[in-house]
Amino acid sequence: MPTNLVILAAGQGTRMQSDLPKVLHEVAGAPLLHHAMQAGATLQPDRVVVVTGNGAEDVAAAAQDFDPQVLIAEQTERLGTAHAVAQARTALEGAEGDVIVLYGDTPFVRPETLERMVEARADHAVVVLGFEAADPGRYGRLVMNGDALERIVEFKDATDEERAITLCNSGVICVDAATLFELIEAVGKDNASGEYYLTDIVAIACSRGLSATAVACEEAETLGVNSRADLAAAELVFQNRARSQAMQEGVTLQAPDTVWFAYDTVIGRDALVEPHVVFGPGVTIETGARIRAFSHLEGCHVSRGAVVGPYARLRPGTELAEDVKVGNFVEIKNGILDAGAKVNHLTYIGDASIGAGTNVGAGTVTCNYDGVFKHFTEIGAGAFIGSDTMLVAPVKIGAGAMTASGSVITSDVPADALALGRARQENKPDLARKLMERLREAKRNQSGGNS
Known part of the structure; x- marks a missing residue:
């Protein structure tokens, strides 16, 4: 049976004390909204509708970044959750199968939990996701009679007996598409x-x-984010989940x-990660690689047997082939390093390709930016780049070529050639002593x- 998603993302989130819409605050480098969309995406839904409100344009853009096919519905007045879902009616017109209502500020509902809700729909018209709360607080309560769910009572409207119930409402609901909107039409607002x-x-x-009926999940899955403390x-x-997995x-x-x-x-088995490593979005580490302490990686791919760090930074577009060595205080951006290449310390590689087996000495910089455009540096296999070499792009260093330490390379270097690009040294006898005495x-x- 087809499944459709409605993700409510209209809330203002006043307790966040932020100009940024609540669902765009990030966990693990991605907006809360993306986490909710990712959980639902595992069901391969026919249609996904995101209901926007506060910061509607920015929220819609973020939703479309995750899924260009997403449908957007805007809630211009904040009249409650049933009203919010009702805004998705046009987008779901003619939709078949079930609708699951998710929340853009509730990022951790597991795909397996949603699948259990869909399975329960085979025997019930309405399926609600609940959880046993350690501290029920002000959550809505699920009033059960055996496995039948009779009603949901909001805390404000609950009696003392109902407030004693510990099975609480997450807000996530699964209903047949046609039935959902028929039921919403009958909802009133005679409440607190x-x-x-x-x-x-x-x-x-x-x-x-x-x-x-209700399907129960762990309380951690239903964690909603309403404040900076909740975000933390x-x-x-x-x-904790990611580390354990x-x-x-x-x-x-x-x-x-x-x-x-x-x-x-994504990290392959038998990879080793030392302390104080931060992975930004878009990182893949293959089997057997080693990421050493205090390194920061984002938007990069590290192949088998490669070693990164300590204190290395890999930025988007970086590709490290097998057995590459990237050492301390090295930054690489949009750089491709072929098998066995070494960039061991104090170096910046930007917009460059480095051939297999090449050694790049300490203090080397690819000077890739002229203030307007970025330019590319190409270094062939088996080259040796001497320490403190400035490679002024665009420039090509041929296979097996060498650059002398302290050189500024502004022209292409043929294969197997030695390039020297530095001024001739002059020694001035006794000038150092005289200068220091004067100072x-x-x-x-x-x-x-001054005294």
């Missing part, structure tokens, strides 16, 4: 908040002879609590004048 609650559709369904808690939940899949994390993953980090005398005179 004067809003149209989506949760009311359960009692309405039961009054019409339709069955409802959500980041920790994600990181990586180790279960055969990755060695020497100090797990100090390693930070992005939402899409010390000036300092003494300056001190005497």
Whole structure:
């Protein structure tokens, strides 16, 4: 049966104290909205509708960045969750199958949980996702009769007996598309908040002879983000999950609590990650690679047997082939390093390709930017780049070529040639002593004048 998603992302999030829409605050390098969309994407939905409101244009753009086919519906008035879902009616016109309502500020509902909700829909008209709360607080309560869900009661409207219930409402609901909007039409706003609650559709369904039930999940899956403190808690939940999963899949994390993953980090088995490593979005680490301490990686690919760091930075567009060595205080951006290449220390490689087996000496810089355009540096296989070489792009260094230390290379170097691009050294006898005496005398005179 087809599945469709409605993701509510209209909230203002006043407790965030931010000009940024709440669903665009990031966990693990991605907006909260993307996490919700990613969870739902595993169901291969026919249609995905994101309901925007506060910061509608920015939220819509973020949704389309994740899924260009997403449909956008705007809630111009904030009249409650049922009203928000109703805005998706036009986008879902003619849709077949179920609709799952998710929330853009609730990033951790597992795909497996959503699949269980879809399975439960085979026997019930309405399926609600609930959780046993350690501290039920102000959550809505699920009023059950056996496996039948009779109604959902918001905390503000609950009796003392209902508030004693610990099975709480996550807000996530699965309903047949046609039935969903029929039920929403019957929702009123006779409640403490004067809003149209989506949760009311359960009692309405039961009054019409339709069955409802609840599927339970772990409380951590339902964590909503409403404040900066919630955002920090959500980041920790994600990181703990990611670290645990990586180790279960055969990755060695020497100090797990100090390693930070992005939402899409991929690391192969038998890779080793030392302490205090940060993975930004778009990183793939192959089997057997080693990422040494205090390195930062984003938008890059590291192949088998490569070693990165310590204190290295790999930026977007970086491709390291097998057995490449990138050492301390090296930054690489949009650089391709072929097998066995070495860039061991104190070097910047930008917009460049480096051939297999090439050694790049300390202090080397590819001077790739002229203030307007970026230019490319090409270094052939087996070359030797002497320390403190400035490679002024665009420039090509042939296979087997060498550059002398301290050179400024502005022209192409043929294969197997040695390039020297530095001024001739001159020694001035006794000038160093005379210069220092003059400087010390000036300092003494300056001190005497100030006293």
